[in-house]
Amino acid sequence: MRFVRFDLDGRTSYGLIEGDRVIPISASPFERWQAAGAPIALDRVRLQVPVVPQNFYAVGSNYAAHIRERARKLGIAPEMPTRPEPGYRSASALVAHNDPIVLPRDTTSVQFEGELVVVIGRRAKHVQETDAFKCVLGFTIGNDISERTWQKADRTFWRSKNSDTFKPMGPWIETDVDLESLRTTVRVNGKQQIEFHTNDMLFGVARFIATITEYITLHPGDVIWMGTEGASCDLHAGDVVEVEISSIGTLRNPVVASLP
Amino acid sequence: MRFVRFDLDGRTSYGLIEGDRVIPISASPFERWQAAGAPIALDRVRLQVPVVPQNFYAVGSNYAAHIRERARKLGIAPEMPTRPEPGYRSASALVAHNDPIVLPRDTTSVQFEGELVVVIGRRAKHVQETDAFKCVLGFTIGNDISERTWQKADRTFWRSKNSDTFKPMGPWIETDVDLESLRTTVRVNGKQQIEFHTNDMLFGVARFIATITEYITLHPGDVIWMGTEGASCDLHAGDVVEVEISSIGTLRNPVVASLP
Numbered sequence: 001m002r003f004v005r006f007d008l009d010g011r012t013s014y015g016l017i018e019g020d021r022v023i024p025i026s027a028s029p030f031e032r033w034q035a036a037g038a039p040i041a042l043d044r045v046r047l048q049v050p051v052v053p054q055n056f057y058a059v060g061s062n063y064a065a066h067i068r069e070r071a072r073k074l075g076i077a078p079e080m081p082t083r084p085e086p087g088y089r090s091a092s093a094l095v096a097h098n099d100p101i102v103l104p105r106d107t108t109s110v111q112f113e114g115e116l117v118v119v120i121g122r123r124a125k126h127v128q129e130t131d132a133f134k135c136v137l138g139f140t141i142g143n144d145i146s147e148r149t150w151q152k153a154d155r156t157f158w159r160s161k162n163s164d165t166f167k168p169m170g171p172w173i174e175t176d177v178d179l180e181s182l183r184t185t186v187r188v189n190g191k192q193q194i195e196f197h198t199n200d201m202l203f204g205v206a207r208f209i210a211t212i213t214e215y216i217t218l219h220p221g222d223v224i225w226m227g228t229e230g231a232s233c234d235l236h237a238g239d240v241v242e243v244e245i246s247s248i249g250t251l252r253n254p255v256v257a258s259l260p
Numbered sequence: 261m262r263f264v265r266f267d268l269d270g271r272t273s274y275g276l277i278e279g280d281r282v283i284p285i286s287a288s289p290f291e292r293w294q295a296a297g298a299p300i301a302l303d304r305v306r307l308q309v310p311v312v313p314q315n316f317y318a319v320g321s322n323y324a325a326h327i328r329e330r331a332r333k334l335g336i337a338p339e340m341p342t343r344p345e346p347g348y349r350s351a352s353a354l355v356a357h358n359d360p361i362v363l364p365r366d367t368t369s370v371q372f373e374g375e376l377v378v379v380i381g382r383r384a385k386h387v388q389e390t391d392a393f394k395c396v397l398g399f400t401i402g403n404d405i406s407e408r409t410w411q412k413a414d415r416t417f418w419r420s421k422n423s424d425t426f427k428p429m430g431p432w433i434e435t436d437v438d439l440e441s442l443r444t445t446v447r448v449n450g451k452q453q454i455e456f457h458t459n460d461m462l463f464g465v466a467r468f469i470a471t472i473t474e475y476i477t478l479h480p481g482d483v484i485w486m487g488t489e490g491a492s493c494d495l496h497a498g499d500v501v502e503v504e505i506s507s508i509g510t511l512r513n514p515v516v517a518s519l520p
Contacts (some may be wrong), residue, residue, distance in 0.1 A: 040280070048331045054312070055352045079380055092315045092476055098517040104475055155322075156347045158504075163475040215364055215423040257511070 002249075003138065004172040006045035017042065017172060020123035027135060029173065030121060030220035041163070047097045048144035050173045051119060052142050055222040057086040057204045058115075058144065058161075059208065062227030069105040069231040075154060079147040084203040084211045086224065089144075090162045099143055100255050100256040103237060104163055110255075111232035113144035114186040114243035116198050118205055118224040121175050127213040134216060135253035141251040142225045146232075147225055175247045179205065183230075187242045188235065196229040262509075263398065264432040265290040266305035271402055277302065277432060289397060289481035290381060291451035310400050310433045311379060312506045313344045315482040317346040317420075318375075319406065319468065321459045322487030329491040334412060344463040344471040346484065349404075350422045357431035360516040361405055363497060368415065370515075372494035373404035374446040374503035376458050378465055378481040379433050387473040401511040402485045403428040405501050406492075420423060429483070439465065444488075447502045448495065457491040458505055460506035 002017040003025075014029060015022035022045055026036035030051075061067045061081050070079035095101070103110055121137025121255060145167065150160035163166075182198035204212075208224060237257040244250040261275040263285075274289060275282035282305055284294035290311075319340050321327045331338035355361070363370055405427065410420035421427075442458035447487025463471075468484060495501060497517040504510040 016501070028338070052314070055350045056313070057350075081415065086418045088347060088422075089417075090315045090349060090476070092479060094484075108453075150341045155341065155345045158317075158346045158472070159350075159475040162348075164477050205463040219352060222352075222493050 001175045002172045003050060003175070004045075005048040006177045007048055008040060008045045012048055014079045014109065015040070015045075015227075017151060025177065028254075036049065047095045047171050049096045049169045050171070051221045051223065052094065052220050053089055053223040054219055056091055056225075057212065057223065058089045058225040059084070059203075059227040060087050062203060063184075063196070063229035064202065065230045066228055071150070078216045080201060082206050086119050086208065086212060087157070089157075089167060089225065093164060093167035095165045095168050095253070097168070097251055097253070099253060099255050100142075100165065101168060101235070101241070102112075102165045102256055102258050103235075104147075104159075105258050107147050107149070109148040109233050111148060112186055112188070112235060112241050113146060113228035114142050114184050114194070114195075114227050115142040115231060116182065116184065116226045116245060117142040117169060118209075120218045120222040120224070121220055123219045123220065124209070125216075125228040127210055127211050129210040132209035134208065136205070137220075138173040139245075139248055140169060140173050141171070141243050141245050141248055142223075143241065143251060144225060144228060168253045170251050171249050177247060181238070181247070182245055183246045187244070188233070188239050191238075193233055194230045200229065203242050212255050261398075261435045262432045263310060263435070264305075265310050267308055268300060268305045269283075271309055275300070287396040295341045301439050307431050309354045309429045310431075311355045311481045311483065312351055312354065313481050313483040314479055316349045316413060316485075317483065318349045319463075320347050322463060323456070324462065324491035325490045328489055333408070344372075344468050346468065346472060347417070349417075349427060349485065352420045353424060353427035355425045355428050357428070358509050358513065359428065360425065360514050361403075361428060361495070361501070362516055362518050363495075364407075365391040365518050367407050369408040369411070370416040370495050371406050371408060371487035372446055372448070372453075372495060372503070373406060373492060374444050374489050374505075375402040375404050375506060376444065376486045377402040377429060378440065378469075378484040378486065380478045380484070381480055383429055383478075384469070384478045385473050387470055389470040392469035393431060393467065396465070398433040399437050399505075399508055400430060400433050400483075401503050401505050401508055402483075403501065403511060403513065404488060405495075406484060407420070423471055428511055430511050430515045431509050434504040437507060438501070441507070443506045445504045446484070447504070448493070450500075453493055454490045460489065461486060504512065
């Protein structure tokens with residue numbers, strides 16, 4: 001199933017995607033829901049981020065080539081993490097599929113990072129790896145937009161990773177996913193920049209859920225962004241960036257300059 | 261005014277404190293509200309965290325003696341920040357006044373950090389320092405419970421600062437505060453551990469709001485924890501820790517061992 005969150009006639013609702021239509025549902029996918037209302041053409045609705053998470057986890061270093069590439073650019077030795085350690089992002093930076101990524105005035109190097117996003121469906125604490133997927137509702141796509149000058153200069157990721165519009169997420173939540181078969185592709189203006197085996201992570205989804213829930217309760221609607229692979233490149237006003245994950249969908253966002 | 265969020269008869273509501281009574285109000289203080297219902301004795305209600313923030317900012321190094329003390333314990337030279345840089349905490353760790361702080365099984369050094377908390381009342385972007393308080397609803401108290409072994413060993417603060425129950429906040433939001441007159445006192449089992457001039461920050465509330473909103477929109481209900489001063493000490497099961505900020509109130513939490 002594909003759960004979508006959308007605006008129509010000034011109201012935000014959830015629905016299920018069937019072909020090129022949306023079947024509205026009566027509540028969020030984190031509650032009891034049922035079909036509620038006539039199907040709507042998908043191109044008539046405005047997509048919203050599929051969930052606004054209360055807790056927003058993000059894995060910084062989870063693919064080998066990305067860690068080597070970042071170390072090279074920082075002029076330091078690459079250091080592979082020896083255990084899973086999540087970081088945080090902020091919901092204030094989220095924007096939906098098709099929404100613009102706005103370049104702040106004083107940016108010099110804004111780059112994409114295409115990521116698999118885990119959407120938690122059930123409250124979970126002290127979960128074993130073998131049971132981890134029981135608390136997962138499904139998966140969506142994130143673009144962990146990053147300002148590299150600030151990422152290098154600042155003590156935290158507050159503006160390098162969390163400036164307004166820096167966290168595109170969507171287009172929807174897909175519940176039926178075979179993780180091992182997924183491939184992530186990032187395109188800028190239609191040209192492929194990177195393509196990788198999505199599940200080729202240092203620490204996988206189940207391991208992260210088990211680790212987090214050793215100390216922290218996961219809640220319905222929480223998201224875990226799983227990190228990205230390889231090198232990135234600078235985005236400029238006028239670009240269109242697409243993150244596709246096979247069998248989930250494509251998250252597409254235009255890049256614009258901030259107003260003067 | 262003092263806004264309180266409370267449970268009574270299985271329902272969570274907001275109210276205003278008047279003496280030893282709560283006057284229920286019709287909506288949250290972030291919306292239009294009016295008095296709604298008969299006053300209730302304060303000791304009849306169960307306090308909840310005064311707000312569950314969508315975005316949870318926290319300042320790590322904002323008082324000189326605290327920075328020197330942490331550097332000494334880590335065996336490194338103290339490094340004073342040269343500009344305001346917020347970090348993040350996660351709402352999953354929040355607990356209310358009187359709720360227990362639960363020590364995870366494998367902790368060795370869990371310490372308090374008494375902090376002033378800014379509660380944002382209005383959406384704000386590109387705010388000047390001189391206008392910063394226009395977007396503030398009021399102030400509450402936070403205890404930034406920290407596991408020092410993990411804080412030193414981990415790459416992020418995920419479990420050292422965000423384990424379940426590690427973020428007591430409350431007891432209420434006070435709107436009428438003269439920042440310069442405030443004093444913060446932390447007591448363990450009634451014995452004073454530290455006392456400091458709350459506003460003696462490296463970077464104050466207005467400076468942080470101006471800095472954050474240069475890149476990030478602040479939203480109603482967002483909180484900014486302003487950091488702590490001085491040294492801390494270990495907490496043990498059976499302790500009661502109190503953070504008092506003059507003219508705001510006292511946030512009190514018992515410390516308990518986790519279930520075996």
